[in-house]
Amino acid sequence: MDQNAPDAYTVRAAIALAVRAPSVHNSQPWDWRFSGRTVELRADTDRRLRQADPEGRDLLISCGCVLHHFTIAAAALGWATHIDRMPESAVLARIELVPRDPREEDIALATAIPRRRSDRRRYATRPLTAWEENRLARSATDHRAMLRFVDDAPRRAALTAAAVEARGLHRADPDYGIELASWSGRRYATDGVPARNAVLTTAASLGRDFSDAVLTDTEAQDGAALTVLSTADDTPLDRLRAGEAASAVVLTATRLNLASCLVTEPLELTCTRGLIRDCVVAERAEPQLVVRIGHLPDGTPPLPATPRRPIAEVLRPLGHYGIGLPIPVQQHES
Ligand SMILES: Cc1cc2nc3c(=O)[nH]c(=O)nc-3n(C[C@H](O)[C@H](O)[C@H](O)COP(=O)(O)O)c2cc1C
Incomplete structure (x- = not known):
């Protein structure tokens, strides 16, 4: 041995x-x-x-x-x-x-x-500090990816519009709907998205329409920092590395007592992906994930683990x- x-x-x-x-x-x-x-x-x-x-x-x-x-x-x-x-x-x-x-x-x-959750609820309107933003960005760069903070109003609006458009296109696709319903709204399965972790989407939210969502938002406005994680190219290796970087970002966020959620719905369709590449990232890089990061409103109970x-x-x-x-x-x- x-x-x-x-x-x-x-x-x-x-x-x-x-x-x-x-x-x-x-x-x-x-x-x-x-x-x-x-x-x-x-x-x-x-x-x-x-x-x-x-x-x-x-x-x-x-x-x-x-x-x-x-x-x-x-x-x-x-x-x-x-x-x-x-x-x-x-x-x-x-x-x-x-x-x-x-x-x-x-x-x-x-x-x-074990403390990290994909938290799809709205976050408080309390901005991240420059130090927190640097730590998060560095955790992505350490894995050969870039984490861009989308902090100006036009690019934030473009990102939200892409997410809303993707959700609308997916709503009109019955095959997508059947697949999503089969993976969500679950109660006892060992995989899929449980109903208790899903939030009812509203007109301007970035979220997916998971089945039987039980959570409703308490905050009127989402104060999440919106970020896009990109890689230099889009080879299978870049995608694998994007996942490593995304993991580093969400674990760093948890370590800093910040909530986070990965979102890829608007990157799953060629048209909304192009929108994000051209109007949000606007540099030679391939967007792989959107990451919402922020503070939960005071007194918000933690979500159960999936x-x-x-x-x-x-x-x-x-x-x-x-x-x-x-x-x-x-x-x-x-
Ligand atoms: C590649 C990838 C794409 C994802 N896309 C979305 C998404 O579009 N919307 C969303 O609400 N969650 C998204 N998630 C989060 C997953 O739904 C979540 O990780 C899963 O349900 C497990 O829950 P947990 O992260 O709380 O452990 C994504 C996660 C990954 C890794």
């Missing part, structure tokens, strides 16, 4: 924390394998949203989020990660675990993981193929 390899309990603990990562519609489209000090991340393409995400962009971003969550969880447990991204077509990341004492920053970010699939469904020994099949058990002769 390799003395410098983590035991199965450590890998399992790191994955259990990693899968708290955000994913589109809480679809959790990932598949983890491990052996010795090697852990591999693959996409579970059966979980791609055929209507909302025909290109698989949101799927790759979601996998990037879980990859970054894993590196933070492993670091806090005493394992540095050396990542080979997309080493072969079926593997999104091959990760070597190397022992390393946890750093204060790793522990601080890891403790943010559910996750059991670890046995998403973590298997390396060399085991066939999603959904049980882990083979060694037969001993008596």
